[in-house]
Amino acid sequence: MNRRTALMMLPALAGLRAPAVLAQGRYPDRPIRLIIPFAAGGSNDIVGRVIAEGMGARLGQSFVVENRGGAGGVLGNEAVAQSPKDGYTLLLGGSGSFLISSLVQPKLSYDIIRDFAPVGFIGNAPNVITVNPKVEARGMGELRDLARRAKPPLSYASPGVGTTGHVLGALLALEFGAEMEHIPYRGTGPAITDVLAGRVQILTNAAAPLRPHIASGGLRALAVAAPRRLDFLPEVPTTVEQGFPKVLSSTWYGILGPAGMPEDRVAALHAALNATLADAAAKQRLAEEGVEIEASPSPADYARFIEADRTRWQEVVTRANIRAE
Incomplete structure (x- = not known):
C-alpha cells in the first residue's frame, strides 16, 4: 500500500452512476469550464480531457476545456482562484503545476490551501x-x-x-x-x-x-520512485526495494475549484469524478498515460492529501534552497 492509498482508501465506486449524480438538482444548467495549466497535447491535456468527457456525461452538461499554460502552471491556477465561486470553473491540479510551483515561486496571488476547494484526486503516475x-x-x-x-x-x-x-x-x-x-x-x-x-x-x-x-x-x-513496481515496467525495481524508502515521487492529478463553492455542488462534482474513474474506458485511457487511479473517498480526503504532500516537499525545497527566478 503506497502513501496515497494510506491517506485515501479507494471508495466503493460501483454505486456512483449517472442517475445518482443527476439527482443533485438543477446544477449544472450550463457548460462547465475546465482549465488545464499546460498547452494542448501533453499528458496533462490528455488526462484532463478524459476527465472532462466523463464528468460531462454524468452531469448531463458539456465541459469546455481551456488550455492556459505559462509560468509553470501559475497562470491557470490564478485564473481559477479568481473565478466566480459557483462551480462552473474548475482546475486540473498537478503535483508540479499546482503544489510544487507554490513552494518555489517567490510571489503568488493565491494560496493553494486557502483559495481553492478540492473536489477529488484522480491518480498518480x-x-x-x-x-x-x-x-x-x-x-x-x-x-x-x-x-x-x-x-x-x-x-x-x-x-x-x-x-x-x-x-x-x-x-x-x-x-x-x-x-x-x-x-x-x-x-x-x-x-x-x-x-x-x-x-x-x-x-x-x-x-x-x-x-x-x-x-x-x-x-x-x-x-x-514508488513503493511498488509499475505494471508496464515490471522489471524495474522500486526505490524502496533498493533501500531508499524516502525517494518517493509521482506526477499526480486532481480536480479543484475556487474556495467558497457551495458544498452540494462540490459533492456533485466529486461524485461525477469518481463515477468517471470507475468507468472501464476511462481507466484504460488513463492507464495509457501511466496514471494509477486513486479516487478519493471525499473532497476532504483530497484536501488532507494536498496538505501532507505540501509538507513533505516543503522540506526538500527548503533543504535544497530551490527558488524560481
Missing part, C-alpha cells in the same frame, strides 16, 4: 529514475556511489525549475549526500533529447514519455 546508458550505474546504490565521487558533479535534467523532475533530482542529491547539477529545460521533450545524447546524465519523469526510450535502450531505468 510514479516517476522513473533513468540515466544515459553510458553512466556506469545499474541501480540506486551504484548511482549514489558514482554521484559521491563524480568530478565534475553528475547532472540531472528536468522540464523546468520547480517541476516534479526538479525536486526529485534535488531529493536524490540530498539522499545521496552528493552534489548534483540541475539542468532545467523548457519541457520534457528537450530534456529527454539531451539525456539521450549524453549531454546530461540523469532524468526523472513520469513513465509514459520515457517508456519508448527505455524499451529501445536509449535510456536505462534504474528505479521507480
Whole structure:
C-alpha cells in the first residue's frame, strides 16, 4: 500500500452512476469550464480531457476545456482562484503545476490551501529514475556511489525549475549526500533529447514519455520512485526495494475549484469524478498515460492529501534552497 492509498482508501465506486449524480438538482444548467495549466497535447491535456468527457456525461452538461499554460502552471491556477465561486470553473491540479510551483515561486496571488476547494484526486503516475546508458550505474546504490565521487558533479535534467523532475533530482542529491547539477529545460521533450545524447546524465519523469526510450535502450531505468513496481515496467525495481524508502515521487492529478463553492455542488462534482474513474474506458485511457487511479473517498480526503504532500516537499525545497527566478 503506497502513501496515497494510506491517506485515501479507494471508495466503493460501483454505486456512483449517472442517475445518482443527476439527482443533485438543477446544477449544472450550463457548460462547465475546465482549465488545464499546460498547452494542448501533453499528458496533462490528455488526462484532463478524459476527465472532462466523463464528468460531462454524468452531469448531463458539456465541459469546455481551456488550455492556459505559462509560468509553470501559475497562470491557470490564478485564473481559477479568481473565478466566480459557483462551480462552473474548475482546475486540473498537478503535483508540479499546482503544489510544487507554490513552494518555489517567490510571489503568488493565491494560496493553494486557502483559495481553492478540492473536489477529488484522480491518480498518480510514479516517476522513473533513468540515466544515459553510458553512466556506469545499474541501480540506486551504484548511482549514489558514482554521484559521491563524480568530478565534475553528475547532472540531472528536468522540464523546468520547480517541476516534479526538479525536486526529485534535488531529493536524490540530498539522499545521496552528493552534489548534483540541475539542468532545467523548457519541457520534457528537450530534456529527454539531451539525456539521450549524453549531454546530461540523469532524468526523472513520469513513465509514459520515457517508456519508448527505455524499451529501445536509449535510456536505462534504474528505479521507480514508488513503493511498488509499475505494471508496464515490471522489471524495474522500486526505490524502496533498493533501500531508499524516502525517494518517493509521482506526477499526480486532481480536480479543484475556487474556495467558497457551495458544498452540494462540490459533492456533485466529486461524485461525477469518481463515477468517471470507475468507468472501464476511462481507466484504460488513463492507464495509457501511466496514471494509477486513486479516487478519493471525499473532497476532504483530497484536501488532507494536498496538505501532507505540501509538507513533505516543503522540506526538500527548503533543504535544497530551490527558488524560481
